[in-house]
Amino acid sequence: xxxxxxxxxxxxxxxxxxxxxxxxxxxxxxxxxxxxxxxxxxxxxxxxxxxxxxxxxxxxxxxxxxxxxxxxxxxxxxxxxxxxxxxxxxxxxxxxxxxxxxxxxxxxxxxxxxxxxxxxxxxxxxxxxxxxxxxxxxxxxxxxxxxxxxxxxxxxxxxxxxxxxxxxxxxxxxxxxxxxxxxxxxxxxxxxxxxxxxxxxxxxxxxxxxxxxxxxxxxxxxxxxxxxxxxxxxxxxxxxxxxxxxxxxxxxxxxxxxxxxxxxxxxxxxxxxxxxxxxxxxxxxxxxxxxxxxxxxxxxxxxxxxxxxxxxxxxxxxxxxxxxxxxxxxxxxxxxxxxxxxxxxxxxxxxxxxxxxxxxxxxxxxxxxxxxx
Numbered sequence: 001x002x003x004x005x006x007x008x009x010x011x012x013x014x015x016x017x018x019x020x021x022x023x024x025x026x027x028x029x030x031x032x033x034x035x036x037x038x039x040x041x042x043x044x045x046x047x048x049x050x051x052x053x054x055x056x057x058x059x060x061x062x063x064x065x066x067x068x069x070x071x072x073x074x075x076x077x078x079x080x081x082x083x084x085x086x087x088x089x090x091x092x093x094x095x096x097x098x099x100x101x102x103x104x105x106x107x108x109x110x111x112x113x114x115x116x117x118x119x120x121x122x123x124x125x126x127x128x129x130x131x132x133x134x135x136x137x138x139x140x141x142x143x144x145x146x147x148x149x150x151x152x153x154x155x156x157x158x159x160x161x162x163x164x165x166x167x168x169x170x171x172x173x174x175x176x177x178x179x180x181x182x183x184x185x186x187x188x189x190x191x192x193x194x195x196x197x198x199x200x201x202x203x204x205x206x207x208x209x210x211x212x213x214x215x216x217x218x219x220x221x222x223x224x225x226x227x228x229x230x231x232x233x234x235x236x237x238x239x240x241x242x243x244x245x246x247x248x249x250x251x252x253x254x255x256x257x258x259x260x261x262x263x264x265x266x267x268x269x270x271x272x273x274x275x276x277x278x279x280x281x282x283x284x285x286x287x288x289x290x291x292x293x294x295x296x297x298x299x300x301x302x303x304x305x306x307x308x309x310x311x312x313x314x315x316x317x318x319x320x321x322x323x324x325x326x327x328x329x330x331x332x333x334x335x336x337x338x339x340x341x342x343x344x345x346x347x348x349x350x351x352x353x354x355x356x357x358x359x360x361x362x363x364x365x366x367x368x369x370x371x372x373x
Contacts (some may be wrong), residue, residue: 003054003173004174005048005050005164006048006204007049007160008205009045009046009118009176009218010046012041012045014042015038016040019039021038024042035145043120043232044052044153045117045119045156045221045232046159047117047118047214048117048160049217050112050173052103057298061084061213061362062081071103076299079301079304082309083308084307085212086215088206095206102220102244105217105220105245109246109249114251115217115241115245116194117250118252118254118255119237119255120254124143126257127257129141131264151183154180154181155183155271157180158188158191159187159189159259159262162188162190162263163255164253167251174199175196177211178211179273179277180200184266187262187263187284190262198276200241200277201316202317205279207310207346208316210320217241217245220241224240224241235294238250251330258263278314280358281315281328281333282317284318284319284336285336285338287339305365306362309369315334329349330355333355334359336362343359
């Protein structure tokens with residue numbers, strides 16, 4: 001069996017204490033045009049976890065998760081061990097979150113071949129402006145911070161994939177990547193032309209064990225680096241990961257100024273991901289009530305059952321977006337509705353699409369789970 005790499009990424013925004021703005025959102029709300037006022041480090045970090053046998057790894061993931069909970073003394077219902085748990089799921093264990101991360105990594109590391117880490121490190125003094133969107137319109141020049149905040153943060157999973165292309169080709173890896181949104185780049189064009197086996201997973205850290213492992217490693221690493229006040233560079237990464245992962249398994253790559261021609265948006269078109277999506281996709285229609293948030297459902301016990309059912313189908317899910325998702329839904333996908341208004345909307349989507357789309361009620365999925373279907 002060929003090896004598999006699961007990739008996840010997170011944005012990094014370390015605002016300097018002396019900055020007049022304490023966050024990116026605060027800077028945007030101010031409508032200031034002087035990016036120099038937003039002081040700090042802005043970039044991204046990605047991890048690609050490579051395993052030799054993906055099917056065996058999935059079994060090991062849940063075994064390691066159970067052992068981690070046993071080691072730390074925290075209790076969780078059985079649904080928590082029937083679909084991937086990511087760092088977001090573990091936050092409810094507050095004080096125990098970091099300990100569960102560590103315990104999990106200690107158990108799962110023997111099943112990992114390599115941990116590929118990609119970080120960004122730009123030098124704005126050498127290149128104070130970056131040209132973007134120059135292929136089909138008048139090019140724009142932006143500060144590297146703007147590039148990181150507006151483009152890099154959303155696109156880093158595919159940039160990590162591009163940086164690992166040599167490894168992927170050499171080892172003949174299949175690539176599982178957390179869903180992302182980005183404008184077309186030269187990096188993406190090289191990924192497409194490489195014809196590597198690529199699968200993009202909505203909510204990858206909740207639906208796939210390998211991507212979830214990358215997510216947990218990211219959370220553990222960033223927590224350690226910030227707690228120890230180290231840098232997001234090779235030294236800081238190795239120092240804070242080598243206690244749990246052997247150094248000979250840590251492979252580090254840097255995205256810097258030389259990579260600008262590959263990672264900057266070439267035009268204003270989105271990267272087309274439709275043909276790479278893991279299927280089926282469960283598109284969940286948000287509840288009609290404005291008083292009930294969509295995230296409420298997946299955070300409850302029934303939500304874990306919902307995710308477990310999806311995992312059994314080797315599927316993924318996302319909140320349905322009327323403006324974007326009509327173009328990507330296809331035969332075999334599911335529309336999940338929560339109330340009567342949702343059922344009517346689902347029927348209309350099915351009719352307008354012309355595809356054989358399944359319509360199912362959220363509570364019926366929970367019943368399927370309870371029956372072991």
